[in-house]
Amino acid sequence: MDKISGRAVVCISSIDWDPLWTRKQQVMSRLPASCTILYVEPPITLLSPLKDRALRRRWLSWRGQLRRLPDRENIYLLTPPPVLPFGNKFRPVNRINQRWLLLFIRRAMRRLGLKQPLLWVYLPGSVDLVDALPHELLIYDCVDEHSAYSGLINRRVVLEMERELMGRCDLVFVTAPGLYEAKKDWARRIYYLPNAADVAHFSRAAAPDTPLTPEIKALPCPVLGFVGAIQDWIDLDLLARTARAYPQASLVLIGPVGAGVDVGPLAALPNVHLLGRRDKEVLPSYMKGFDVCLNPFKINELTDRVSPLKFYEYLATGKPVVSVDMPGVRDFAGVIEIAATPEEFVAAVGRALEQDTPQRRQQRRELARQHSWDSRVQFMVEKIEELLR
Structure with a gap:
């Protein structure tokens, strides 16, 4: 992990850091401690508290919150303020949301002194953000068929965003054989890498x-x-x-x-x-x-x-x-x-x-x-370091 050591990483995640640990936290927590990592939690929408009352307190947080993990001093969490609903149904709404999110990511990066990070994303909607955020490499870790989720989404819109995102990426990982077969022609470098366990x-x-x-x-x-x-x-x-x-x-x-x-x-x-x-x-x-x-x-x-x-x-x-x-x-x-x-x-x-x-x-x-997170992250880092100068 020599080449990746000391670099900045901005991870735009699809899940909060707590309470449930998934692939995102497992990967970020295993990158070298010399990396400064900004972990961007997904914003809720203005309608979210109507569906889940537990989100009401977060809905009232309008300034965004940047905090350091006490047990991992190189990882900082950014909790963005709410965004407009229907971003996965209407592309113009997603563009507005991503520009809004960009303001808070840039501010956090300035505070942490992060420049030209490895930009590591988990959501198709990030396609409308990545070009406006300077980065050394763009990495997409595709963990689900996002277009198949239920709820307020338009399948065609999500697939269109994901295809565009993969086309801009330097590196793509997918977690399932079906994802690889469906998307292998969308990316220059794509690897099948399933989940694992601690x-x-x-x-x-x-x-x-x-x-x-x-x-x-x-x-x-x-x-x-x-x-x-x-x-x-x-x-x-x-x-x-x-x-x-x-x-x-x-x-x-x-x-x-x-x-x-x-x-x-x-x-x-x-x-x-x-x-x-x-x-x-x-x-x-x-x-x-x-x-x-x-x-x-x-x-x-x-x-x-x-x-x-x-x-x-x-x-x-x-x-x-x-x-x-x-x-x-x-x-x-x-x-x-x-x-x-x-x-x-x-x-x-x-x-x-x-x-x-x-x-x-x-x-x-x-x-x-044979299927540990340590081995998975080692594979990811090897593929990243092949592309680093």
């Missing part, structure tokens, strides 16, 4: 000295567990079917519930336990008590082109894994259960409970070590 952290779930949290210890066994944000791409009907098929089991979901997601019917089942968000530092003590880890995505275009991050974290625990059939997990068919239908998913849970062995647990942990 292996050292999540392997603590298998360590004898990791305590089992009392919240899980008190539940009837077996425990069927899910960890992650509960958004509209999670198949709640499949989880409910599983809970009803195993009434003696405890179905545990750990993670925040997204705005507009109705978990009422699932939560009403007597053996379902929605625990809400838990700090990432304590997750191994929860997952230690899982008998089976569940990967219950809905099958659609979005999930067909996703690399399920939680799947790699499950592997690192060594626990049995049951997943719906999606491209991102098929290479692991020898050590997990993959189900193409709801009926197969329910049956696969039973097999996972009955047929798991210490040997298969060890195989999962060994596979996880």
